[in-house]
Amino acid sequence: MRRHSTDEITSKVKQAEELMARGQSQAQACKVLGVSVMTFHRWRKQEAARGHHANGTVTELAARTDDRDGIPPVRNRIDELRLENERLRRIVTDLLLEKMKIEEKLALRSSGGSGLSRRGEVQS
Structure with a gap:
């Protein structure tokens, strides 16, 4: 299996788009390029x-910038999502730690000489 460089991929995608624009089917264009x-x-x-179209230009969404700070809105959204993801991970971690503490306490109570096994059965 051959690995193609990013430049090769970009040029082959452009070439395929041009072939399809001229009326060839996608399968025919791929056959000409030698890829599936x-x-x-x-x-x-x-x-x-x-962030590229098949013609190699930057997409309109990525090209537009936020007037406030000059950063593309896509970048802002990605940063917001990363921050939210980090917060949610912390919350989940805290909840898992609390759950483990509660389970440990329950395990100590149930095995603490009450005569009951973990399933509530009488031990012999």
């Missing part, structure tokens, strides 16, 4: 994640 349709879809998805 699934590979082409994966590459297009990667291009979109990097």
Whole structure:
């Protein structure tokens, strides 16, 4: 299996888009490029994640900037989501620690000589 560089992928996606714009099917364009349709879809998805259209320009959303600080709104949203994710992780961690403490206390009570096993059965 051959690995393609980012530049190769970008140029092949552009070439495929041009072929499809001329009327070729996606399968025909992929055959000309020598890649599978699934590979082409994966590459297009990667291009979109990097903020490029198939023609290599930056997407309009990423190009627009927030008037307040000059940072693209997508970047602001990503930063907000990372912060929220961090807070939620802390909350979950705290709740798991509390749960473990409660379970330990319950385990100590149930095995503390009451004559009952953990399942509530009488021990012999």
